[in-house]
Amino acid sequence: MAAKRAPGDPRGGAPSDDHHEAQRLRIGVLAAQGDFEAHLHMLNSLGARAHEVRTAEQLAKLDGLVIPGGESTAIIKALERDGLEPAIREHHGSGRPIFGTCAGMIVCDRNHLGLLDVTTRRNAYGRQMQSFECELTVEGLGADPLRAIFIRAPAIESHGDSIEVLAARGDHPVVIREDGVLACAFHPELTDDSRLHALFMAIATRQRDERAQVDAHGSRRVGVGR
Numbered sequence: 001m002a003a004k005r006a007p008g009d010p011r012g013g014a015p016s017d018d019h020h021e022a023q024r025l026r027i028g029v030l031a032a033q034g035d036f037e038a039h040l041h042m043l044n045s046l047g048a049r050a051h052e053v054r055t056a057e058q059l060a061k062l063d064g065l066v067i068p069g070g071e072s073t074a075i076i077k078a079l080e081r082d083g084l085e086p087a088i089r090e091h092h093g094s095g096r097p098i099f100g101t102c103a104g105m106i107v108c109d110r111n112h113l114g115l116l117d118v119t120t121r122r123n124a125y126g127r128q129m130q131s132f133e134c135e136l137t138v139e140g141l142g143a144d145p146l147r148a149i150f151i152r153a154p155a156i157e158s159h160g161d162s163i164e165v166l167a168a169r170g171d172h173p174v175v176i177r178e179d180g181v182l183a184c185a186f187h188p189e190l191t192d193d194s195r196l197h198a199l200f201m202a203i204a205t206r207q208r209d210e211r212a213q214v215d216a217h218g219s220r221r222v223g224v225g226r
């Protein structure tokens with residue numbers, strides 16, 4: 001039996017190890033600004049090969065991208081400054097998933113990258129409720145509630161029919177999905193419950209399999225580099 005490896009250990013070795021290594025999802029976490037380290041840690045603990053993304057080159061051919069919480073204005077400025085917007089569009093257009101959390105959800109909305117058919121309102125909970133925690137039942141994550149930490153969180157004010165609402169708090173959806181784009185209004189990386197990241201990795205695995213099938217049948221080339 002192969003020895004158990006610590007997550008993130010790049011050690012090669014026996015053929016089965018190489019196979020295992022090739023199967024690991026390559027997930028990038030946008031590290032322009034904000035809370036990216038806890039995401040890296042969580043993704044690695046689930047068996048992904050997660051790394052920081054600051055340039056378009058680092059974004060190429062990833063199996064998934066996380067856009068973390070932070071300050072949406074700073075993240076958007078950094079995307080423009082570093083020429084990352086076309087790279088994110090290419091990532092999305094080639095059938096690769098994105099997980100936007102808190103400010104990352106704002107970045108994906110109609111008024112910014114336009115990858116989610118939602119309108120968000122920044123800092124929607126006012127001064128009294130800058131930060132709070134609650135328990136959410138999230139569709140697809142089982143009966144156990146998920147503890148959600150909201151920090152100066154945005155609210156989804158309106159959304160199109162293509163948006164699947166996986167969890168809501170009152171009238172406001174707080175976990176949503178539109179095809180390969182998953183988003184939540186809170187910080188899922190700050191608890192030890194990794195189920196949303198696991199869901200994202202399941203989406204990434206499925207999309208990777210779909211791209212491989214398309215490639216194998218040669219009907220359409222996907223993920224073409226520039």
Ligand code: GLN
Nearest residue numbers: 069070071072102103152
């Ligand atoms: N208030 C931040 C914004 O508007 C989002 C906060 C967060 O990501 N925790 O960008």
